[in-house]
Amino acid sequence: xxxxxxxxRNRITKTGKRIMLECxxxxxxxxxxxxxxxxxxxxxxxxxxxxxxxxNKGEISDGYSVSRQAQAKFSLSLESxxxxxxxxxxxxxxxxxxxxEQFFGPGTRLTVL
Amino acid sequence: GDSVTQMEGPVTLSExxxxxxNCTYTATGYPSLFWYVQYPxxxxxxxxxxxxxxxxxxxxxxxxxxxxxxTSFHLEKGSVQVSDSAxxxxxxxxxxxxxxxxxxxxSLIVHP
Numbered sequence: 278x279x280x281x282x283x284x285x286r287n288r289i290t291k292t293g294k295r296i297m298l299e300c301x302x303x304x305x306x307x308x309x310x311x312x313x314x315x316x317x318x319x320x321x322x323x324x325x326x327x328x329x330x331x332x333n334k335g336e337i338s339d340g341y342s343v344s345r346q347a348q349a350k351f352s353l354s355l356e357s358x359x360x361x362x363x364x365x366x367x368x369x370x371x372x373x374x375x376x377x378e379q380f381f382g383p384g385t386r387l388t389v390l
Numbered sequence: 391g392d393s394v395t396q397m398e399g400p401v402t403l404s405e406x407x408x409x410x411x412n413c414t415y416t417a418t419g420y421p422s423l424f425w426y427v428q429y430p431x432x433x434x435x436x437x438x439x440x441x442x443x444x445x446x447x448x449x450x451x452x453x454x455x456x457x458x459x460x461t462s463f464h465l466e467k468g469s470v471q472v473s474d475s476a477x478x479x480x481x482x483x484x485x486x487x488x489x490x491x492x493x494x495x496x497s498l499i500v501h502p
Contacts, residue, residue, distance in 0.1 A: 281433070310489075317494060318494060319479065319492050319493060319494035319495050320434075320479070320492045320495075322489060325488075325489065327488070335489075367433055367434070369433075369434075377422050377424075377439075377483045377490065378424075378436050378439070379426075379434070379436075379490065380435075381433030381434045381435065382433050383431070383432055383433050384432070384433050
């Protein structure tokens, strides 16, 4: 079974709709991250959380919000989706005690029409 | 601030060819360096890493050496396979930062 899961894997929505992407992990890691991937631009950090009560903005947080419901769950919301939010979204985790490696989920492909 | 520069792709090779993907970085202090690989339809996964100067990371036939004097961490493989076709990301994490910095990724296409 995958250690980091994301739902949905694919989503098509319309401009102005609210959408939530969910991430769950069974690795027991304390740190979780949301990234966006666009062709040729690499990964851009949206939000990150180092524990349940800690939420931090990344480099491109405008238009997004997050919730850390539990240590194992970190969701990303688009309150009012717009077409330039069409991208591949990745959740990642890391463990503050055991090193710097990040573990990524399989990604959610979001299309905003 | 920290930054990572990778060669632009795509890099297109024939099977069994030698691979080099260049990566240079700018960082304060002595960062840890990483190569991640993203296979089609999947998330990134760690390929190899090095934590101090002159360290060599290696995995699955890939190697990269931490070169402080040239601030580089080039990825090499002596003989690529079709199954190596993927996007490769160079990344660093400085000691004073909680978040890694990723390069833009280099797509590798290997033809039979």
